[in-house]
Each structure stands twice: as C-alpha cells, then as structure tokens.
Amino acid sequence: MWESESDLGRGREYGNGVLNSSKEVVKIDGFKRRDRSWYVATDVPSDLLVQVGDVNFHLHKYPLLSRSGRVNRIIYESREMEVKRVQLDDLPGGPDAFELAAKFCYGIAVDLTAANISGLRCAAEYLEMTEDLEEGNLIFKTEAFLSYVVLSSWRDSIVVLKSCEQLSPWAENLQIVRRCSESIAWKACANPRGIRWAYTGKPKKVSSPKWSETKETSPSHNQPVPPDWWFEDVSILRIDHFVRVVTAIKVKGMRFELIGAAMMQYAAKWLPGLVKEDVGEEGNNNKLKDSSWKEGGLHMIVAGIKEDMPSKEHRMIVESLISIIPPQKDCVSCSFLLRLLRMANMLKVAPALVTELEKRVGMQLEQANLGDLLIPSYKSETLYDVDLVQRLLEHFLVQEQIEPSSPSSHSLSQGSPRPNAKMRVAKLVDSYLTEVSRDRNLSLTKFQVLAEALPESARTCDDGLYRAVDSYLKAHPTLSEHERKRLCRVMDCQKLSIDACLHAAQNERLPLRVVVQVLFSEQVKISNAIANSNLKDAGESHYQPVISTRKALLEGTPQSFQEGWATAKKDINTLKFELESVKAKYRELQTEMDNLQRQFEKMSKPKQLSAWTSGWKKLSKFTKTSGVESQEIGNQEPVAAEQVRKPRRWRNSIS
Template structure:
C-alpha cells in the first residue's frame, strides 16, 4: 500500500478525554495561544486559530470574515464531503502538522480540500496539489490501491464523480486487468487454487521460478466492489479491445455471483425478503455483462450449470420476464451439457409441483425448435429403429429421461406434463427406453392410487403401453425380435397356419416374440386397433383354423380322449373340439364321435 506524509510539525490535535480518542465532539490544538475560532463540522466542534486557516482555505476565509463582521467567533461548514475526519486532515495541513495520506483517506481528503477551496489560487503547493501528486504517482499506479480508492468513492458522491476520481480509478483498474499476463509485476489475490485463503501471489518479471500468471488473476480482487462500480469496471475492461477472452469474463461474473448472491439462493432455497433486492440487482448486472459471443464449448463465456443456477435464482426472487427470457436463450445453446440436478428448479407458489416442470419443458422445446426437429410426430418418440446422428441430441434425451425419473415421484405432477416431456424428443435420440421405463415405473407407483389416475387413465395408458412394449421387445433376444411371427405348440411342435401346414423342408419364417410381449407388439403394429387377447400365464394363444386340419386335430379324431363321454365336458385346451361339433349330426353330439381309420 502506498502512503504519503505531509507536514513536519508533530500532531498537536487532542480530543475530549485526551490521547488518541476518536470522539469528535470536541477537538482542539495544544498551543500557548488560546483558540479564537470554533468550526462546526457535522456534530463535531474544532477549537482552532484563525491565521493558519485563513492562509490555506478560501471558504474559511469567507466564513470567518462574515462571522467577525457579526461579532461571532463560530462558523459552520455544511455539506463537507468526508465529514469531521476529512476536515481534521485539512486542518492539520493548515497547521503544518504531520498527516498521512493513504488509499483509504485520499479520496475524502481530495473532496474536502476541493470544497474548502485549498487550491493554488490561495497558496502555492496547497493541499489539492499535494493530493493530486500522490494520486498520480502512487495510487493509480498500484493495482490494489486503485481498487481501495474506488471503493471509497461511493460515500463521497457526487463529489468523487464531479472530480473524475471514479473515472480515473476505473481506467487505472481496466488498464491493468487487460494487460498481458507476462507484464504483471504487481501483487494480486488468487485464492481459488491456493492452499491458504490469505495467500498473496507476487508475480515477478523475468523469474523462471515464478509460476505463470493466470489470465484471470484479477477476478477475485474485483469481487469486493459495489455492484454499480463493478459494472463500470467490467464495461471498461470489455471495451478495451479483444485482448480479453470471453471465458475470462465469464469466470469473473461467476466469482462475483458467488461472492454477492445470497447463500440460500445458491443452495436453491427460498431467499429472505431482505435478500431479494440485492440478489435482483446483482442478477441483472451479471446477465447484462455476459459476453454476446464465445467459443463453441461456452458460447457466452459461462457454463450451462452457472446459467441454470442464475435462472433458478431468477425464479426464486421473482425476476422479470425479459431477464428470464435472456437466460433461457443462453441456456438453450448448451442445454445438453447440463445435469439432472441443474434442472431441478424449485417451483414458486402458486404452483403445486415441487419443481418447475413447465420451465424445463420450455427449455427442451426451444432446443428442439432450434435444431429444426419441431415437426416430429409425437408417436414416433417410441420407435427404436433410428440411429442418433447428433451426440448432443442423444445427451439431451438422456438428460430428459433422468429428469423425468426425478420428478415422477411428485404426487402433484400432472400426467400431461409427464407425457408431454417424454414425447418431446425425436425417435433418433432415444435408442433405448430403459431410463424412460424407469421413470414410468416411478410415476405409476406414486399415482396408481391417486385420484388423478382415474381421470387421466385413458390418456396415459396408450403411451405407457407403447413404452412397455418397446421395453419388453428390447429385453428379448435379437433372434426373436425379427421376422414374421409364429406360435408354437406347448410341446414344441409347429402349429399349422390357416388353410394347411408348412410342408416338410420348406423354409419357415424366423420365430417372433411370444406371449404378452408378442401380443402387445402385434397390437401396436396394427396401428392401435383392437388388441389380441393375451392368454393367462402358462397357456398359449391359438389361431382359428379350419375344421379337419392340423396334426393335433387328426390325433383327436383318431383317438378319443379319456373322459370325454360326458355331454358338455369342457375341453382343457379349448376351441378345436367345440368347432367340430358344429359340423356333426345332432345325434352324434350325445356320445363320443365314431372311430375313423387313419388316412393312408
């Protein structure tokens, strides 16, 4: 830290109680001469002498002359920037006492000296001149001193702005932040990768043992600035050419958000009311400062996780629609890079769901429209015969299925939201339905006893049946999945088809899926028409055949079944025997059918 000492006489200022008391109720100078003027500054009274003040300050000259003409020995200085502490610095300079200027008090002293009129017109080498020398030769040449001085300008507005102290501090900081890392020879703070949070890194030029200066070495030091000053500094940094990459600007914004946004918001909790205003201002500033372009991995210089966290905060604090739209437009550019936890954005009342599913639907929909896939058919989402050409689309589909598995446990989740998000992805993006099947399983377990299920069951069943069908089909062996279907007899022999049987040695179609999976698949292949009956477990569905055909039919005609003499005895297999009886005489139905010889 730079400092400058002015004056040579010892400090003779005392306060009530003596010593180094910081009370400004009464301040006086130890001297053989009694004080002849009392100066009121705010709530403090300074018992001083007229001559030292008249020789340095044009304002005090006028006030003292006016008071003397009225027979008074007291004057009041109103609106002095910096208050009593700044006036004490100016008064000590008038007496020639030792006063120390540093980055913390130099701005206040400069504003107070300007207000008191301590310029070259009154006396040569006056306080204004001395302070300007210190600012130009010390403060503005130091990285950290410029930041400290800039912070002190907030309490001194509009004086610090009118004297261009704010602008000069900003220019000094921006010039150093955009300097080449190889030319950095000043101290800076870099705690993100340091073992100790108090470590100060000193980069030395032409030193082979020193580590390389990172491009974002200046990020942490600027995090202590007020949001308005931070905005001005970042604008100045971005306007100084293209030497600063967009990812460095994005890292600076991320560090500032971590410093100033409420911790409750960063955890995803609802912030307190007193945090809303601060969070809103910081959020708007960060979004406004985001680069408009960047490289392919980070189009706006910020990661997708960081952008989703900002969107989560925007929802919690009730940010405006324009701010949310801006964030959503930036998120869509890198949505496949997000994680499921990033998408779990809490819903704000009066929403009944735990998470804001509609917001995620909007993000996915924007990505699909941007990719030119918004004209897909909703039913095509369950087809598995396509190949995913775009890895990002495949990653997004995996993200959506994982998100559905998380939100499916919410009992207030509408069926329409679940189905709408599940059917938003094209067929080429979902080569496997395992993750979606898991989400459906969770959804049904939670909603099967809910009153919502009774009202929405007709709408949701077709989608779930198609997904279940594809799941069962994908679990079956590949040899079973292809070719024309063919039912097998329980004993392993082929069943004859309509109108005859396959000749021996003829080429037979490959076996297909059987049982419940085959029935569901055949019903789905017919385009949603009437579904085939699925026999209970352990029994096989039989096709309708013409009377007198089939091996089993001939066996039944040649050899009567045991116990079949009773009229109306049920057939354990069902179907073929009852069909024959329609072609027999009425009398033949009272007893067992006559024996017939084997066909030669």
C-alpha cells in the same frame, strides 16, 4: 513507471505545500483529542468550532479561510456578525478526512496513502481548496498523488476503488472510480510475461501479485503468472464498481471465458450458497474453490463477506451479474446459470433480466444436470417450476434452429456442432419428468406438454419416458381410463427396449390397449428380426461361390458399419434363441395339459358323470367304431372318414 509495493505503507509526506523527503510519522503535537473533540495546541485561543458529524474541531478562522473557499463563503455570507460555529455534516470522508484537511491548513505534514487519498480528495473538493486561494493547495496535491502514484500501482488502485464505496457521488463526479477502473482493467489485460510475480503476505495461495520492474524478486517466487491472478483482488469490490471494472476489461479485449470465471468467483463470495460444487467444472485452473478471505497483503484491509446481506443487495448483485454476462456461449457453465436463475426467481428480479437469463440457459441446456434443473416454484402450486423448464426447452429449440443457419455462431466457428444436443436434452427431460411426476399437484396437461415438447427424432429409445409415465401413474392412482390412455400417448411402444416391454406387459397400471400394443410391437420386432436373419442366410448361401471376394468387401466397409452389423447379428441370434425357447415351453405346456386331461378322465366316476360327459363318451365310442369301419372300407367311404376327424378336432379345441 509503476510504484513498488513496498511504498504502499509509507505513502507520501507533504508539509506546507512542499514534499518532505524525510520519513516522518504523523505528529499529533499540533492537534490533541479529548473524547469526541479536537483542539489545536497553541497559545492563541480558538475562535471557530467546526462540527463534522458527532466530532467537534476547535480551530482558528485564518488558516481555514486562507485555503478553503467554502469556509470563506459560509462565514462571509452569514447574517451573524461574528460566526463562531460551522456545521459540515455532509462533508465526504467524514471527520477523518476533515482532520487531514485541517492539518494541511495548519501546515502540518500529512501522510497521503491509498487508504485515505480518495476521502481527502473529495473533502478538498467539498471545501473548495483550489489554486485560486493558494498555490499548491490540497486539490492539486491529492490529484497529483492519484495520477502519479495510485494509478500506477495495482494494489493502490484496488484499495482506492474499494474506499470509494463510501464517497458516492463525489468519487464518481471526480472521475476517481472511472480512472481506477481503467487502470485495473489495463493491468489485468497486460501481458503476463512482463509481470515479475511474487506473492504478498504469508499464505502462498493469495493471488495478489507484486508489481515491480526495478527490483528483482527471489528465485523461489519467480514463477509463471496464472491467468486468473486478478480474480481475488477484483472480487472484493462492491457490485457497481465490479461492473465498471469488468466493462472496462471487456473493452480492452479480455478473453470471455476469463471474464466468466471472474464473475463466478465474485458470485462465490457475495452470494452464499450459489456456487458450491460447480467450482472447477470449466477446467481453467482458477482458484474458485477458495472463496474465504485470506490473511496478508491487500485482504488485510477488507472486511469479511456479508452473510446476512439483505435481499435488496442480493437482488442488485444478481441483476448486475446477469447484465454483464458475455454474449459468447460457454463463458460460464450452465450449472452456474441455472443456480443464478433459481436465485433470480427467489429474489423477484426484473422480468426482462430473468427472460434474458432463460435464453442464455437455453443456449447450452444440453450441459445441465438434473439437480440444477429442479428449481422450486414460487408462483404455482407444484413443487417444481415446470413452466420454467418448458420455457427453457422452447429457447433451446429456437437456438437449435438458428445455429445451423448462422455461420457466425460460436459453435460453428470452433467447428463443434451439436448433433447429439437434442438427445442429451431428451434424456435430461425424461429424468426431470420422472422426478416431478411424483408431485400430486402436477397436472396431466403440464406433464404431456413437457413430454411432447421435443421432436420424435430426439429420442431413439422411449425407456425414459416409460419410467416417467409409470411414476406418474403411481403418484396419481385416481386417473380415469381415458386419462391413462391420454398419458400413454406421449411414448412410442415401438421404441421400448426388451426389458421395458417385459415390465410393461406385467404392469397393471397401464391400460389394456397399451399392453396389447407393447406385445404386438415386440412380436413385430421378433418377426422382422427373424425375417432379416432368414434373408441374410439366404443371401449368404446364394453368394457362396464368390466368397473369395468377401474379404475385400469387408475391408472396404467402414469400421462403424461392421461393428453395428456385428451387434445387430448378435441381437438377432439372441432373439432367435428366445423364440425357440418360447416354442419349446409351449410344447411342454401342451403335453402337460394332455396328461392332465387323461388323469381327469380316469379319476372321473360313471355315477358322477353328467349328461354332457356321458354324451362325450358315447361320441368317443362312436368315433372309435367309425374309425374301425373306415379302416375296413378304405377309400370307398370318404364321408365316414371325415366324420371321424371332426369330433376329434372339436374335442381338442374345447380342451
């Protein structure tokens, strides 16, 4: 049965090898401290000085020799006849643990708690306080407290595991870390319905539950247990112990999305600036938003976050988090992975782990956003790491090829294939190219390779590519004509919208050949639209007699097809209207040009006419005369009529 949390502060009292039932505080009458030295309050003078770090203990040999095998060996193996000084600088737990061990040797009651049990257990092992010297020695006492009290309590297991950070490698060798990790994992994976839930401490948002099966909680605290109740407590552990706990939780079958959320909670605490607005994107109702330390309960004994943690420790945390990410897709958000990748590049994490992280990002690249994709470059001269994005695209394309052929993949098992993933990635890449194209150090080759990385089927419209190309031309005005043509090959003029075509037709930065292609492709679109419209009208007139069956045919047509055809019909009508407007405008311009020509001829004086103009006048008179004659002669002289029409056509073409 698990211990009630109300026993945490009281602990257990042992005196002379017998468990005391009285609730006594630790008496310090037997030991007195002066500055950095401890003395035993007795009439017998001390005959042994034990130095532990910078603290001196003035003790007696007999109590220590009766219970410590190490002190026995040090004294009896010494070459000196009378050993009066023993130095134990490497004792685990330091002076605090030795103080408790010394009191135990003198028969003074020792209060065992979760805060001191790990240090005292390691000190007992170091001092070799075994059962061979005396029954019920300190190793037996501390081991019993660990097994029957600490491991049955959630908070005690967390506190002991936290205290083991200063006891390496003793805590590892004595299996304290392993046992606490498995105890925490077992309780985290337990059925929440069996937990009587109550908060510890005053703040209502503290996620430390009270484990109690024997005592009823108040109705106000009796509420459903959230699935992330264990995140906050586990996130206070050092990274190596956190990895041990997460590994044990994986083995016991915890849901991978909860493991991923716990990792994001841990990163929010120990990697400042990594997780900010990413909180809450997964919709799993976790408490990642509140990453500050809270008062009350377990968190009272833990120091604050190390904002000034050296880069070596940051690198260790990043590497450890990468190594324990669950293999399932979507266990963490793509935004979190990209920020982790940004920090991994900055801290120069091991290349193998960086490659593994890039593959994970490629698995869910369609979920990324532009802000997280703009990762600074720490190697090349460019502002952003374009080569990294190129590798992410390659991993994405490889994953796209694997998923359809893998029936055991996660996406297929959940019945959610990604038909539009490439289109979303294409839009993301176009936005990324538009942003990085402003960098003057970005080479044309890198831009072109990244723009052509995705297949043509990924883009139904190349407006995004056109914006990126135009932005690159603005930032690189010194490109040659050949380089501009090469740059424009990345986009398909036939996939540009009407707005993009209008802009491209007036864009002086584009090569002339590209402008012609844009105009030609738009003309082809208009012609095809008119032809389709004419065919449709002809088809409607042809099938006019069977109009009674159209309703049944329309009802049998899918709704999506009907909506698509209605949209296409509307676009065709719009194009026809625009074409008629262009024709009317052309006729107006032709009329205005003829009027201007007449005004010019009236304003011209005979004296200022050139020989060319006078020749034109004579030719016009001859044309008029020939026209009168042709009217008189009629059809008898067809050659003269032909001479009347030719000069008029020539004049119109010249004008």
